[in-house]
Amino acid sequence: MIQIYNNTEEINTVAADLFVESAQKAIAANGKFTAVLTGGSSPAGIYRLLASDAYKNKIDWSKVYIFWGDERWVPLNDDLSNAKMSYSTLLSHVPIPQENIFEMYKDGVTPEEYAAIYEQSVRTVLGEEGKFDLILLGMGDDGHTASLFPGEAVLEEQTKWVDAYYLAPQKMYRITLTAPIINKAEKIVVVAFGEKKTHALKEVTSGEYNPTLYPMQLIKPVSGELLFLVDKAAAGTN
Numbered sequence: 371m372i373q374i375y376n377n378t379e380e381i382n383t384v385a386a387d388l389f390v391e392s393a394q395k396a397i398a399a400n401g402k403f404t405a406v407l408t409g410g411s412s413p414a415g416i417y418r419l420l421a422s423d424a425y426k427n428k429i430d431w432s433k434v435y436i437f438w439g440d441e442r443w444v445p446l447n448d449d450l451s452n453a454k455m456s457y458s459t460l461l462s463h464v465p466i467p468q469e470n471i472f473e474m475y476k477d478g479v480t481p482e483e484y485a486a487i488y489e490q491s492v493r494t495v496l497g498e499e500g501k502f503d504l505i506l507l508g509m510g511d512d513g514h515t516a517s518l519f520p521g522e523a524v525l526e527e528q529t530k531w532v533d534a535y536y537l538a539p540q541k542m543y544r545i546t547l548t549a550p551i552i553n554k555a556e557k558i559v560v561v562a563f564g565e566k567k568t569h570a571l572k573e574v575t576s577g578e579y580n581p582t583l584y585p586m587q588l589i590k591p592v593s594g595e596l597l598f599l600v601d602k603a604a605a606g607t608n
């Protein structure tokens with residue numbers, strides 16, 4: 371489903387409310403909430419809102435488990451790190467135990483080795499069912515999501531839940547959840563703002579099926595819900 375909003379602030383509020391609602395529901399049902407954060411520029415406002423006085427006490431953070439959808443393979447103090455942004459806007463401001471946070475980077479191992487380790491962490495917290503309660507995703511101007519980039523072999527992955535590879539156009543390694551594990555989630559929320567996303571959003575939601583070109587098309591929940599929160603500019607209805 372696609373929901374169109376007037377501006378980024380409205381989307382941030384809706385996304386933060388969905389996060390709280392999912393957390394409360396999962397904690398009441400299962401005693402824990404497993405969430406996947408997205409990187410890029412789009413989610414910072416959502417994270418700041420969740421860390422604000424108006425929101426942070428609505429969640430029992432001791433029962434929250436945080437993973438990421440993808441990461442640039444850079445140290446955690448690098449400005450390109452999705453984890454660094456998530457700490458500065460959210461995780462450093464809420465009472466979540468450090469052992470409940472699973473950053474997608476580790477010094478001293480290769481990205482490929484760490485992908486296998488990360489997958490094991492996901493299995494330990496989620497069990498073999500591998501069903502996250504909530505996955506937040508962004509979408510690049512090129513239709514990529516997480517680190518599922520156009521034309522890359524990772525798009526074909528059917529077995530691994532986590533993969534890492536060298537993204538030649540960006541001259542860096544990426545580590546990412548794969549489409550099969552993303553699609554098992556209870557709820558997937560995609561946020562996209564601005565007219566730079568208009569073309570990709572149109573292709574992803576109403577274009578011909580061609581996930582090699584528009585990887586976001588791979589995201590089709592097995593039994594959960596997929597929600598796009600977009601502004602009028604991204605929707606092309608300005």
Ligand SMILES: O=C1O[C@H](COP(=O)(O)O)[C@@H](O)[C@H](O)[C@H]1O
Pocket residue numbers: 408409410411412413439440441442452507508509510511514515516517
């Ligand atoms: O490289 C990435 O980009 C996408 C989209 O980012 P945005 O800045 O356009 O919101 C993001 O979802 C992904 O996590 C990130 O690694």
